[in-house]
Structure formats: C-alpha cells, structure tokens
Amino acid sequence: MSRRVLIVTHGGRPQAVAATAEAVAELRSAGFEVTLHDDDLAASFGDPAMEARTREGVTESEVVMVLGGDGTILRAAELTHGTDVPLLGVNLGHVGFLAESERDNLHDAVRRVADRDYVVEERHVVDVLVHRPDRDEPETGWALNEATVEKASRERMLEVGIAVDGRPLSSFGCDGVVISTATGSTAHAFSAGGPVMWPDVDAVLVVPLAAHALFARPLVIGPTSELAVQVLDRSPVPGVLTCDGRRSIDLPAGSLIQVRRGAEPLRFARLTHAPFTDRLVSKFSLPVIGWREAADEAAARRDADAQHRREEW
Structure with missing residues (x-):
C-alpha cells in the first residue's frame, strides 16, 4: 500500500x-505519493492527479505537511479538523509559533516523516455556538487559536456582557473580546x-480589548466551563465574530456567542522533545542572560584578555 503526504503551502x-x-x-524519492492542495500550484507541476480540492486526499494521508507561516498552518487546520491526520509545519514565515521545523531543516523533516520518527501531540480547540x-x-464554528468578538465599526464601542456557566460576570464597552x-x-x-x-494547560483564556471598565482583566476559565458573550441590545454598533482570523459571522445587537472547549482536538506531528520554554525563548528572541551574568562574563573576558597580554609581554 502506497504512502501519501498532502502538502499545503x-x-x-x-x-x-x-x-x-x-x-x-x-518525498517522492522516499516512496510517497504527494498531493498538493493548491490547485494552481499542483497544475504547474504537470500532474493533474496531484490536485486536491476541499478535504480531498486528507484522510488518506499520513501527514499534512505545511510549508509556510502560522496563517498557512491555520488554513491547513481547516482540512484536518475532525480527522486523525497530524499537521507538520515547516516555517517559511516570521515567527511561526505553530511550526515544528524551519526551512533549513526541510530535508531532515522529510526523512523523519519517511521513518515515522515523530510523535503526535494533541492541541485543544474551542467550539463556538452563535445565536x-x-x-x-x-x-x-471552531478555532485553534482564538475566537474574537470585535466591533464592526470603528467609531463607537461595542457593548458586551460576559457570563460564565450561565452566571453573569460583567458588562462593558470595548473594542472586542478575544x-x-x-x-x-x-x-x-x-x-x-x-x-x-x-500548550498543555487545559483552559480557555478571555482577554477584553480596550475595555472601558475597572474589571476587565484577562480571565482563565476551566476546561468544563462555558463562556458566553452577549452583544447587548444597547450596543451602538454590531459586532463580528472571527475564528482564527479566517472565518467570520456577523453579530447584530442581541447576538449570543457561547464558547467551550472543543470535543475534537487537532493533531500535530512533533519532531523534537524540546520544552515549550525553549520554543518561547527562540520564537520571541528572549534575553535569557541577566545583567549580573552578563557583567560576570564581561569581567571574565577582561581578565582573560589581561592575562593574555601579560603572557605576551
């Protein structure tokens, strides 16, 4: 039986x-059949059979390999959501937080897929119900990263009410809620x-955007709780719900958005066992050497230079 990889780019x-x-x-050299989800790009490779539309070819694939940034990975997630097929991201963008590999390591990523030398990690999504x-x-709807309720017009604030597990929590004017x-x-x-x-924290994060309120701090809600955001009848502007920056639903006044942890996680192929701390430091280029360590290192270099000069004399 042939092995297949679907490429999204x-x-x-x-x-x-x-x-x-x-x-x-x-991949072909390693014995894989390759399908390209981009129809125009697939045609440029001269093989019409490589074309894949919508979710065609996904469930028959071992891995969906994504060549691009986080936006391309979120597009590929629409194909694999609800399946057991893992995503493997090769970053061609800027930060690429969702990617597992960088462009320079593409050859090694292909080899690891061929050897089945990877582990599958599950990431929770949120399910969204809009009334x-x-x-x-x-x-x-659903989202891997975030579902965002935002005002549809720039000139006025969106008036929203927040509830958790059916109990009202707060209401305020804002630019939106993430x-x-x-x-x-x-x-x-x-x-x-x-x-x-x-990533292994099983919770939902709620962050108001530019809220005009004293109590509008970020909230972390437990995995069994349900969050509700109501676009209040008094809101001077309607809202819009956007999932992962890709899928939108208009929200007239009176709309109710219910969000809870999704029942079907997304799966990612992981090539390394590096802790999330290392990924965070790498992606954000965080300075991990404090000023004391830097001062000690500078002093040690000065001492070494002075010793080297004395030896030359």
Whole structure:
C-alpha cells in the first residue's frame, strides 16, 4: 500500500514554491505519493492527479505537511479538523509559533516523516455556538487559536456582557473580546496583554480589548466551563465574530456567542522533545542572560584578555 503526504503551502510566494518543489522531490524519492492542495500550484507541476480540492486526499494521508507561516498552518487546520491526520509545519514565515521545523531543516523533516520518527501531540480547540436574533437556528464554528468578538465599526464601542456557566460576570464597552486556547495565547491574546499559557494547560483564556471598565482583566476559565458573550441590545454598533482570523459571522445587537472547549482536538506531528520554554525563548528572541551574568562574563573576558597580554609581554 502506497504512502501519501498532502502538502499545503502559499503558492503565491516564490520561497514557498521553491520549498514545495524540494519537498515533492524528496518525498517522492522516499516512496510517497504527494498531493498538493493548491490547485494552481499542483497544475504547474504537470500532474493533474496531484490536485486536491476541499478535504480531498486528507484522510488518506499520513501527514499534512505545511510549508509556510502560522496563517498557512491555520488554513491547513481547516482540512484536518475532525480527522486523525497530524499537521507538520515547516516555517517559511516570521515567527511561526505553530511550526515544528524551519526551512533549513526541510530535508531532515522529510526523512523523519519517511521513518515515522515523530510523535503526535494533541492541541485543544474551542467550539463556538452563535445565536442571532434574526436566525431561528444557531451557527457553529471552531478555532485553534482564538475566537474574537470585535466591533464592526470603528467609531463607537461595542457593548458586551460576559457570563460564565450561565452566571453573569460583567458588562462593558470595548473594542472586542478575544477568547483564546492555550495554543493561541501567544497570538492575538498575547498582543492584547494576555498571559502566555503552556500548550498543555487545559483552559480557555478571555482577554477584553480596550475595555472601558475597572474589571476587565484577562480571565482563565476551566476546561468544563462555558463562556458566553452577549452583544447587548444597547450596543451602538454590531459586532463580528472571527475564528482564527479566517472565518467570520456577523453579530447584530442581541447576538449570543457561547464558547467551550472543543470535543475534537487537532493533531500535530512533533519532531523534537524540546520544552515549550525553549520554543518561547527562540520564537520571541528572549534575553535569557541577566545583567549580573552578563557583567560576570564581561569581567571574565577582561581578565582573560589581561592575562593574555601579560603572557605576551
């Protein structure tokens, strides 16, 4: 039985096209059938059978290899959500927090996939249920990083009410509310002043955006709790719900958004066992040497230089 890998990439970027050509060649050399999700890019490789539309070819693949940044990985997550197929991200972007490998290590990533030398890690998502006053049936959604309720117009504040487990907590005017998973805590929620949560923290993070209120600090909600955000009837502007920056639902006044931990996690192929602390330091280029250590090292270098000069004399 043949082995298959589906590649998702950003076909409009020359760097991604070059990396895709290299990955396709190496995967085929390792005995894989390769499917490209980008139809235009697939056609450029001269093999119409390589084309894949929507979720075609996903469940038959061992791995979905993503060549790009976090945005491309979030696009690929739409294909694998609800399946057991893991994502393997090769970062071609800037930070690439969701990626497992960098462009320079593409050859090694292909070899590890061929050898099945990886572990599968599960990441929780959030499920979203939207009740709109103009619809009889609720709309559903999900997010790997975050579900964000934001004002639809810039000139006024969005008035929202927050409840947890059916109990009202607070209401205020704001630019919006970010509801994040642990995975997404380093994305929009972090930029809005929320804490970084380690990926294995089973919780949901709530971060108000520019709230006009005394009690509008980030909240961490337990895995069995349900968060509700209501666009209040008195809100002067409607809102919009955006999941992972990709899928949107309009929110007229009176809309109710319910968010809870998702039942179906996403799976990622991991090549290293490096702790999340190391990933955090690397992606954010954090200074890990304090001023005392730096001063001690500078003094040691001065002493060594002085000793070397004395020996030369």
